[in-house]
Amino acid sequence: xxxxxxxxSYALSVVIVSVGDVPWADMxxxxxxxxxxxxxxxxxxxxxxxxxxxxxELSKETSFxxxxxxxxxx
Numbered sequence: 001x002x003x004x005x006x007x008x009s010y011a012l013s014v015v016i017v018s019v020g021d022v023p024w025a026d027m028x029x030x031x032x033x034x035x036x037x038x039x040x041x042x043x044x045x046x047x048x049x050x051x052x053x054x055x056x057e058l059s060k061e062t063s064f065x066x067x068x069x070x071x072x073x074x
Contacts, residue, residue, distance in 0.1 A: 001034050008037035011073040017045045043071040 004014060016027070027044050034042070045067045050060055 004034055004042065005036055008039055008041045013041045013043060013072050015043045015045060015068050017047050017068065019047050021048075022046070039073065040071060041073075043068065 007014065018024075018027075024044070024046070031040070031042050031044070045064065047064065050064050050067065053060055053063070055063075
């Protein structure tokens with residue numbers, strides 16, 4: 001966790017992509033437990049949920065890219 005806090009001083013984000021069944025509540029708790037960050041530098045992306053959508057492959061790829069890049073600093 002210390003590394004994640006240190007990384008928040010830089011324009012650097014951590015993107016965690018889940019594949020399969022993941023305890024999302026635990027992931028959110030993990031994110032909430034990290035203290036003293038300059039900004040929220042962690043983004044969780046549920047790849048399985050995006051791939052299961054009833055939409056075109058292009059739409060799925062676009063949704064995944066948007067979700068993964070959502071909290072990347074400018």
